[in-house]
Amino acid sequence: MNKIVGKEYLSEKVVKLEVEAPLIAKSRRAGHFVIVRVGKKGERVPYTIASSDIKKGTITLVIQIVGKSSQKVGNLEVGDYITDLVGPLGKATHIDNFGTVVCAGGGVGVAPMLPIIEAMSKAGNKVIAVLAARTKELVILEDEVKKYASEIIIMTDDGSYGEKGLITEGIEKVIQREKVDLCLTIGPAIMMKFVSILTKKYDIPTIASLNTIMVDGTGMCGACRVTVGGKTKFVCVDGPEFDAHQVDFDEMLMRLKAYN
Amino acid sequence: MSSQEYLKAERSAPWREELRKAIKNKERTSMTRVEMNSQDPEVRSRNYEEVNLGLTAEQAIAEAHRCIDCVNPTCISGCPVEINIPKFIKNIERNEFLEAAKVLKEASALPAVCGRVCPQERQCESQCFYVQKLNKPAIAIGHLERFAADFERESGNIAIPETDPANGIKIAVIGSGPSGLSFAGDMAKKGFDVTVYEALHELGGVLRYGIPEFRLPNEIVDTEIDVLAKMGVKFMTNCIIGKTILHEDLLAEGYQGIFVGSGAGLPHFMHIPGENLNGVMSCNEYLTRINLMDAANPESDTPVYMGKKVAVIGGGNTAMDAVRTARRLGAEKAMIVYRRSEEEMPARLEEIHHGKEEGIVFLTLHNPLKYEGDERGRVQRMLLQRMELGEPDSSGRKRPIAIEGDTVWVEVDQVIVSVGVSPNPLIPATFPGLEITDRGTIVVNSDTMQSAQHEIYAGGDIVRGGATVILAMGDGRKAAKAMAEDLLSKSRA
Ligand SMILES: Cc1cc2nc3c(=O)[nH]c(=O)nc-3n(C[C@H](O)[C@H](O)[C@H](O)COP(=O)(O)OP(=O)(O)OC[C@H]3O[C@@H](n4cnc5c(N)ncnc54)[C@H](O)[C@@H]3O)c2cc1C
Ligand SMILES: Cc1cc2nc3c(=O)[nH]c(=O)nc-3n(C[C@H](O)[C@H](O)[C@H](O)COP(=O)(O)OP(=O)(O)OC[C@H]3O[C@@H](n4cnc5c(N)ncnc54)[C@H](O)[C@@H]3O)c2cc1C
Ligand code: SF4
Ligand code: SF4
Ligand code: FES
Numbered sequence: 001m002n003k004i005v006g007k008e009y010l011s012e013k014v015v016k017l018e019v020e021a022p023l024i025a026k027s028r029r030a031g032h033f034v035i036v037r038v039g040k041k042g043e044r045v046p047y048t049i050a051s052s053d054i055k056k057g058t059i060t061l062v063i064q065i066v067g068k069s070s071q072k073v074g075n076l077e078v079g080d081y082i083t084d085l086v087g088p089l090g091k092a093t094h095i096d097n098f099g100t101v102v103c104a105g106g107g108v109g110v111a112p113m114l115p116i117i118e119a120m121s122k123a124g125n126k127v128i129a130v131l132a133a134r135t136k137e138l139v140i141l142e143d144e145v146k147k148y149a150s151e152i153i154i155m156t157d158d159g160s161y162g163e164k165g166l167i168t169e170g171i172e173k174v175i176q177r178e179k180v181d182l183c184l185t186i187g188p189a190i191m192m193k194f195v196s197i198l199t200k201k202y203d204i205p206t207i208a209s210l211n212t213i214m215v216d217g218t219g220m221c222g223a224c225r226v227t228v229g230g231k232t233k234f235v236c237v238d239g240p241e242f243d244a245h246q247v248d249f250d251e252m253l254m255r256l257k258a259y260n
Numbered sequence: 261m262s263s264q265e266y267l268k269a270e271r272s273a274p275w276r277e278e279l280r281k282a283i284k285n286k287e288r289t290s291m292t293r294v295e296m297n298s299q300d301p302e303v304r305s306r307n308y309e310e311v312n313l314g315l316t317a318e319q320a321i322a323e324a325h326r327c328i329d330c331v332n333p334t335c336i337s338g339c340p341v342e343i344n345i346p347k348f349i350k351n352i353e354r355n356e357f358l359e360a361a362k363v364l365k366e367a368s369a370l371p372a373v374c375g376r377v378c379p380q381e382r383q384c385e386s387q388c389f390y391v392q393k394l395n396k397p398a399i400a401i402g403h404l405e406r407f408a409a410d411f412e413r414e415s416g417n418i419a420i421p422e423t424d425p426a427n428g429i430k431i432a433v434i435g436s437g438p439s440g441l442s443f444a445g446d447m448a449k450k451g452f453d454v455t456v457y458e459a460l461h462e463l464g465g466v467l468r469y470g471i472p473e474f475r476l477p478n479e480i481v482d483t484e485i486d487v488l489a490k491m492g493v494k495f496m497t498n499c500i501i502g503k504t505i506l507h508e509d510l511l512a513e514g515y516q517g518i519f520v521g522s523g524a525g526l527p528h529f530m531h532i533p534g535e536n537l538n539g540v541m542s543c544n545e546y547l548t549r550i551n552l553m554d555a556a557n558p559e560s561d562t563p564v565y566m567g568k569k570v571a572v573i574g575g576g577n578t579a580m581d582a583v584r585t586a587r588r589l590g591a592e593k594a595m596i597v598y599r600r601s602e603e604e605m606p607a608r609l610e611e612i613h614h615g616k617e618e619g620i621v622f623l624t625l626h627n628p629l630k631y632e633g634d635e636r637g638r639v640q641r642m643l644l645q646r647m648e649l650g651e652p653d654s655s656g657r658k659r660p661i662a663i664e665g666d667t668v669w670v671e672v673d674q675v676i677v678s679v680g681v682s683p684n685p686l687i688p689a690t691f692p693g694l695e696i697t698d699r700g701t702i703v704v705n706s707d708t709m710q711s712a713q714h715e716i717y718a719g720g721d722i723v724r725g726g727a728t729v730i731l732a733m734g735d736g737r738k739a740a741k742a743m744a745e746d747l748l749s750k751s752r753a
Contacts, residue, residue, distance in 0.1 A: 023504050037461060041554055044461075084461040086498040215553075218459050218500060219685070220525040221545035225536060232529060232536065237685075251536055254637035258538040258565075 001081040005058060010140040013065045014108060015074045016050070022057030024049070024087050030095065030115040031209070031241060034059070034087030035217040038072040042083065045069045046214050046236075048112030049088060062111030062140070089217045090240045093207075097124040099181035102174055102204075103149070104130045104195050106167055106187025110141050112209060113186050120184075121148040128153070128174055132167035132191070136160040167191060168198045180204050185244065186211075189256060193249035200245050208244035210235045213258060226252050267333065267344065276329060276350055285328045289390070293397040294323045301617035305587050308473050311614055312376070315400075317357075320407040324353035327399045330389050335401060338387030341734045343367045345384060349404055361412035362419065364405060369442035369737070372413060372480045373467060374730050375406025377577075379608045383730070413483055420490050424451035429747055432457060432515040434501045434687060437465020439720030439732035440521035441488060446740035448491040450748075452517075456493060459500040462552055465523055467729070469552045470544075472581050474588065475611075502690035517715055517743045520691075520702060521736065524721035526682040530573070534631030535677070539565060539639035543574070543582045543678035550585060567674025569593045571642060573628055574678035575605035580612065582676045583620050594620050595670075599627040599647050599660040625649070627660065629667065631675060641671050683722050691716065701725045708742035709735055717743050 006018030024034060033048045052059045065074040076082065093116050101120050105113035110131050121127045129149040133139045134157045146152055154162025155170045163170065167187070174180060180202075185195040186209040199206040212224040212235045219237035226233055229246035233239065270276075297313040298304070304311050315323065327349045335345045344363055351360035364371035378384075385391065385398035412418055429452050433440045436458040444454045462468050464481045489495065499505060501522075510518060527542035529535055549564045570586040572579045575598035587594040596615070598605060601624050605612060616622070626644040634640050646666040649658040683700040693713035695703040702711055702718040709717045719735025721727060 023499070027504060027506065027509075041557075043553065084498050086459065086461070086500060086504070088503055089500075215545055215548055216460065218525075220527070221548055222527050222529065222542040223545045225529075227536060232531065251637075255536065255538060257636070 001083065002085045004076050004078050004080050004082070005056075006060075007076070007078050010062065011137050014138070014140050015063050015065065017061045017063065017073070017076065018058050019061065019082060019085065020057060021059050021085055021087075024085075025052040025054050025057050025059050028052055028059065028088035029092035030119040031090065031093030031112075032088035033090050033112070033217075033240065034061070034085055035089060035214065036061075036073060036082055037084040038069070038076065039083055042072060043069045044084070044215055044217065045073070046089070046211070046217060047073075048209075050111045050114050062108060064108035086217065089236055091238070093119065093184075093241060095119045095123050099125065100128065100179060101125045102128050102130060102171055102180050102183045104132070104167055104171055104183060104185040104187070106132045106185075106191040107134075107138060108140070109185075109187030109191075109209075110145065113184070114141055114144055116184060117145055118148045121150070126150050128180075130155065130167055130170040130174070131162075132156070132170065132187070134158065166194070168194050171195060172198060175199075175202050175204065182207070183244075185209070189249060189253050192244060192247075193253070196244035196247065196249065206244040207241050208247060209240045210242060210247065210252065211240070212252065212255065226255070263342070267336070270344065270347055271329065271331075275354065276347075279350055279353055280329050283325065288326055288328050289394060289396070291322070291326045293326065293400055294319045294403070296400070296403050298614070301614075301619070304474070305584075305618040308588055310477050311474050314410055315403055315407045317411075320352050320404055321355065323400050323404060324349045326390075327353075328389065334387045334389060334392060335384045335399070338384040340383065340728075340730050341367045341737065343384075343405075345401055348408060349399065349401070352404055352408060357408055357411040358415065358417060360408040364408060365419070365421070368730070369445045369733055370438060370484055370729070371405050372409035373438070373476060373484065374733070375402050375404075375409055376476050376480075377471060377608075377728075378402055378730050379728065381609050413480070418483070418487060420487060421445070421449050423449050423491055426453065426492075427451040427748070427751065429453060429517070429751065430455070430513070430515045431517045431519070431743075432501075432510050433519045433521065435459075435465060435521040435523055435720075435722075436463040436485075436495065437521055437523050437720055437732060438467060438729045439523075439736040440465070440519065441484065441736070442733040443519045443521065443717075443719065443736035443740045444493045445488050445491065446737055447744060448488065448493045450740070450744045452744070452747075454493045456495050457499045457501050457505070458495065458497045460552065461497050463495055463497065465521075469548045470578065470581070472547065472551060472585050474584070475581065500686070502686045507691045511715075517717065517747055519736070519739055519743070520687050520711075520716060520718040520722055521720045521732070522684045522687050522722045524681045524683045524726045526684060527677070528680045528682065529677055530628065530679060532628060532630050534633060534639065534642075537631055537633040537639040538637050539567065539633075539673060540631060540675040540677065543572070543578045543676050544681070546582055546676050547578070547585065550589075564589075565674060566590050567672070569595075569672045570674045570676065571595045571597050571623075571628075571670070571672045572676045572678055573597045574680070575600065575607060575624075576678065576680075577607050577611060579676075579678035580607040580615055582678055584611075584615055584618060586674070586676070587618055587620060591674075595623050596620060597623045597626050597628060597644065599625065600657060601625055601649060604657045623670075625660065626668075627662070628675075631672075639672060639675055641669050642675060644668050644670055681721075681726055683725055687722065699725050707738070709739035710742060710746075
């Protein structure tokens with residue numbers, strides 16, 4: 001049982017939780033996630049570790065409230081306990097000095113992007129963050145991103161903040177302006193699909209962090225499987241990050257609808 | 261004293277001589293084997309209660325009378341942990357049920373489990389005098405084992421084994437399946453300070469997440485774990501060794517011995533077209549959702565899809581558990597698709613028999629070639645290749661060969677793939693110094709279960725790549741014996 005020690009609303013439907021988990025705080029790296037279960041009948045749902053504090057022994061999760069499971073997590077208050085929390089899971093992000101890195105995060109995808117932006121910038125990269133959301137209220141973690149990114153471009157669907165347009169338009173502007181060595185993208189599957197199509201056109205290596213349905217998160221069930229380069233991969237152990245240009249996004253989009 | 265001599269000495273105990281004298285062998289061998297009472301197939305294929313109802317005391321005593329207490333009890337050689345079978349059976353005959361349970365516990369940490377899930381017809385019972393020499397049905401050793409263990413549990417007089425005084429040596433166990441549990445129990449008995457780490461949120465390994473309630477009620481697993489807890493074994497769930505805690509962390513925390521019982525949990529797929537359609541899933545996903553997350557309950561957060569026309573690919577225990585589960589969840593047509601014939605099926609005979617009674621359709625000598633879905637990506641039908649049997653292959657089973665051009669489409673709305681598992685790769689990948697086979701299993705000394713890394717021992721499916729509960733348990737015991745001897749001799753030195 002892990003205790004909630006901090007809670008903050010980043011927007012109406014996005015909460016930031018600070019959770020006691022000293023072992024995970026110590027062993028996690030950028031790109032790792034945890035699986036959370038609330039209540040004895042709850043589903044096991046994955047959330048990326050947005051940051052951690054080894055001294056306090058805590059990790060931070062940023063959760064967008066969409067369905068039943070995320071609502072249950074979002075309903076927890078400071079002092080409550082998470083029934084089950086396990087991690088860190090997945091492979092850590094490959095951090096290196098690539099040169100100029102575009103980090104494209106859509107919606108709540110900004111949260112898992114944050115530790116990557118931090119690590120990439122500390123490794124000497126020039127990090128350009130392109131954040132996209134439907135509308136102004138849904139833009140999250142802007143200040144935190146600003147701490148590490150050398151530039152931040154914000155795109156909103158309705159133009160209520162930053163520039164009006166899709167994330168791909170923001171990325172394309174950067175590509176046309178300067179040489180980009182690597183693009184990282186995290187967000188809704190459909191967004192990652194279009195980011196991938198765009199960067200493929202320009203031949204820019206691109207990494208996508210996939211958010212499939214999961215059960216155990218340890219490679220035991222295959223619920224999270226995707227096709228990458230024609231081969232079946234398990235997102236929880238082989239990923240969650242893959243070469244975006246090799247990912248069969250159409251199949252992934254179909255599989256995400258399995259329970260709708 | 262050799263074990264042969266020991267058995268002889270016990271056999272000549274006065275009470276056993278007396279029992280042998282009381283009834284002539286001829287009379288014993290003319291009795292018929294008891295039938296285990298089971299729920300009516302019509303009723304049980306719609307509930308989740310245990311199928312077998314167990315023997316009554318009268319039935320158990322009657323069956324115990326059949327055993328002739330052989331001079332050379334060949335049955336024992338068929339049991340991987342060498343339970344003293346005639347001794348426990350003769351205790352049942354003389355109405356000493358708790359004593360019988362004690363005999364079981366001398367060799368087996370989980371008798372109530374093994375009595376239910378051992379493939380007895382291939383182990384102890386296959387070596388029974390009745391089968392070997394009389395061509396008659398074996399003594400129902402498994403049923404009797406279950407009876408004695410259940411009697412002890414239900415009597416509320418479960419013996420908590422005595423433990424040696426604490427020796428302060430810390431031992432870590434990775435995985436709470438049968439190998440880890442039996443290892444933990446034996447080490448606790450010897451006074452070690454044992455902690456079991458489990459990746460999932462519940463304890464028991466396959467006994468919990470794999471084998472369904474109708475075959476092995478959770479209550480039985482709980483009882484066994486409870487006994488271990490009372491002996492001082494500590495349990496930590498939601499903790500993945502190699503992720504949450506690394507090998508070096510364990511050493512830094514002062515663990516002097518590590519037992520790896522991490523099992524074979526990596527599901528195989530066949531890599532044929534359409535296998536990633538919605539509605540096609542691994543057996544592990546299906547059974548885990550139901551057994552661990554209550555997904556069969558429509559009230560749960562994420563009920564599992566309950567197909568009406570369900571195909572389970574494979575012929576092992578796992579496949580049989582899945583198909584019978586699907587039937588219980590309302591499948592009108594629940595099918596086994598298996599590429600060899602029924603004779604080669606690895607599943608326990610009893611499960612195949614029960615499955616048939618429950619209306620499971622057996623499409624043997626069929627192999628899936630591809631799946632097709634509807635416009636929403638949900639599986640709709642499968643193309644099966646008809647097969648015939650050829651010459652025996654390296655496993656000794658007849659090789660299935662495709663009958664060229666002979667295929668058939670079958671409608672399905674759910675497919676459960678159960679074509680085998682591989683060892684969990686995490687420990688082999690993150691623990692230094694281990695020797696790993698190309699099948700991904702950990703290499704150990706088969707007498708001691710010690711790996712190439714001196715403080716690490718391993719057993720169960722991570723070593724065997726998919727075996728049985730009793731073998732996993734036997735490995736745990738063997739490892740405990742060797743590790744304890746090693747560590748205690750060092751601490752004395
Ligand atoms: C690696 C990874 C990292 C992620 N990181 C984050 C993050 O940092 N922040 C964030 O907000 N989200 C993250 N997600 C997404 C998150 O895990 C959930 O998918 C999201 O919260 C949606 O939850 P929900 O409330 O809609 O869940 P629900 O609708 O309650 O469903 C829970 C999960 O079960 C599946 N499901 C729904 N119904 C059923 C059913 N009947 N049977 C079986 N399964 C069903 C859903 O598809 C969903 O994945 C991540 C996902 C992955 C894979
Ligand atoms: C559905 C099904 C039905 C079966 N039916 C029968 C039967 O009728 N009769 C029979 O004899 N056998 C049967 N078997 C086989 C039998 O269950 C296995 O051989 C046996 O359980 C193996 O035991 P084990 O201790 O090696 O591992 P498991 O029971 O597999 O347990 C391993 C445990 O280790 C945990 N783990 C793995 N990695 C880590 C890690 N890094 N850190 C922490 N924990 C970890 C896993 O979560 C799991 O709980 C069946 C198997 C299945 C799947
Ligand atoms: S443990 Fe299994 S093999 Fe051994 S006697 Fe019992 S049922 Fe037979
Ligand atoms: S071989 Fe059969 S009859 Fe002989 S002791 Fe064993 S169970 Fe009894
Ligand atoms: S979540 Fe089960 S294998 Fe990835």
